[in-house]
Amino acid sequence: MKKIGATLAIASIAVSSISSISAYAADTATNGAYYTNTYRNLFVESGKTQAQVDEKINKMFNQYFYGNDDQRIYYPVGTDMGYIKDIGNNDVRTEAMSYGMMIAVQLDKKDEFDRIWKWARTYMYHPDGQFKGYFAWQCDTNGKILDNTPAPDGEEYFVMSLLFAANRWGNGSGIFNYKAEAQGIMDAMLHQADDGVGVNFFNSTNNQIVFCPIPDVATFTDPSYHLPAFYDLWALWADKDNDRWATIAKTSREFFKKTVHPTTGLSPEYANFDGSPKEVSWISGRGNYSYDAWRTIANSSVDYAWWGKDPWQQTFANNLQNFFYSQGLSSYVDKYTVSGTKVGVDHSVGVVAMNAVGSLAATNSHATEFVNELWNTYAPTGTWRYFNGSLYLLGLLECSGNFKIWKPQQVKPIPLAGDVNGDGKVNAIDLAVLKSHLLGNNVAINKDNANLNGDSAINAIDLALLKKKILG
Structure with missing residues (x-):
């Protein structure tokens, strides 16, 4: 008992001395929020009060959903629909709509959630044909489809936000039977091509999300589409294919290790299934770290915060934050080669937000500074506010402990x-x-x-x- 007592005393001292984000991350290396139901508030850990955090999040939600014409990205339509608009491109995208739904369910905004979902389900959904069960990624604001191909990250966020809605608010009827709608999309993701028409979202050989379910471009992936934190929940909650979802989650965690540069922590926008950068013929620079790739660190770090299954995710976050810190915390750019050569000129709000989310896993001495950088960054307004603003608000939720797993009441904790x-x-x-x-x-x-x-x-x-x- 003396040895146990000494160990307890040391443990007590260690716990009482925790005062930084990096210390906390190291202390919770094996205890994800799924098990503990505890979500870190990085802003409070860095010295803000809970009241300040709540005020900031409420302000940003109101700005992006109900602000003036230079601020808002959400637009109600009639009495029961609404959409999230990409202002700069004057269109509506599944990425935008699914982000809007996730933000709404996390903040308990059921009216906005239902309006966005009804617009997406009414105008973007393919009931039949080559893309049956999927959603057209791009529409005009009047609902006309501009490009009928799907972008899988939209469907992934649709599924997760629908499952959270089912668990938080309960299921309704028709398209508001959230669980049934989510299951339908999951079925399409894995089985859409079983009848010989179409392409599945997940490659059956590699168990990875494809860039787009078209034969010519279903041969590679987008690292920022990998969402192992979501897949593990689907493994628990889906009506079928549970083992497959668990395998896909494990595969995505291993994929991150292959596609992330071992020194800089940067990942490409597009990648082959072996993780190597992928260039494409229709646009240059997709093998570099750029817009989509900003999200990879957040996907990995949220997975670490929720599940705590892979300590390497701490190494990933440390390497990436150390690289950006070396570039100047307030002046680094948003585009690089994966080895770290600058190819961009802007210091974008979206990458600031995603790098701050990395502090959910990071243990380096700069983790708190990245969180403070997000806190002190102004929310984007103007023409190009949609993408940066969406990542900004998601980053605030993720860093404040407001990006949560909403569980079914009947599920027994693992x-x-x-x-x-x-x-x-x-x-x-x-x-x-x-x-x-x-x-x-x-x-x-x-x-x-x-x-x-x-x-x-x-x-x-x-x-x-x-x-x-x-x-x-």
């Missing part, structure tokens, strides 16, 4: 092996509690978590396994 006392962590306290239980003392334990070897008995073998796990 056991966290070794978390004997049920506090969401595995440490020396659990070892002491389990030992006390085995000695016959009347202490409460989580039996599912205490049964480390899964043999239905809790005994000295579990104690030995727990000790081994704590010691690494």
Whole structure:
């Protein structure tokens, strides 16, 4: 017991001394929010008050949804529809609509959510043909389809926001049966081409999201379309294909390691399935770090925050933030080759936001500065406010603990092996509690978590396994 007591004392001192974002990230390396239901507020960790954070998020939602004509990106239509507009291109995109729905469900804005979803489902959805079950990625503001091909990141965010809506608000009827609509899109993602017409969203050999479900361009991927945090939830909540979704989640985590540069942390916009940068004939520079690629670090870091399954994601975040810090925290540009040569000139709000989200995983000494940089950055207005503004508001949600997993009430939490006392962590306290239980003392334990070897008995073998796990 002396050794356990000493370990407990050291653990207590370590916990009490945590005062920075990087220290917190290291301390929670194996405890994702899915298990703990705890979401970090990086702004509060960096010194802001909760009231300041709430005020900022409410202000930005109101600006982007109900601000003046130089600010807003959301436009109601009639009594029951609305759309998110790409102001600079004067169109409506599935990316925009799905982002709007995710923002709405996270902030409990059901009216806006339903309006956006009804517009998308009415005007963008393909009920049949080559793209049956998918959505046209680009429409005019009157609903006319401008390009009928799908952009898979839109469907991915549609599915996740619909599932969260089902869990947060309950299902309605018709297109407002959120769970059924999400399942229909998931079915199309994996089985759309089963009848010989069309292309599935996920390559069956590589288990990766394709750039676009057209034969010629379904042979490569977009790293920022990889969303393992979402796929693991689909593995739990989908009506079928659960093992496939779990495999896809694992594959995407491994893909990040292949496509991210080992020194700079930069990823290309387009990549081959082996992770190497992909250039295409119709536009140059897609093998560089640019607009889409800004989101890759956020996808990885949110996955780390939600699941905590891959410690490498901390290395990814550290490398990327160290690179950008070396370029000048307030002056780095938004386009580089993946090895770090400048090819852009702008310091865009969107990349500032996504780099701040990286602090959910980062353990470097600059993590707090990236969060403060987002806090101090003005929300974009004017012609090109849509994409930067959407990432800005999503970044605020992700950094403030407001980008959450909304679970079905009936789902039983996944056991966290070794978390004997049920506090969401595995440490020396659990070892002491389990030992006390085995000695016959009347202490409460989580039996599912205490049964480390899964043999239905809790005994000295579990104690030995727990000790081994704590010691690494």
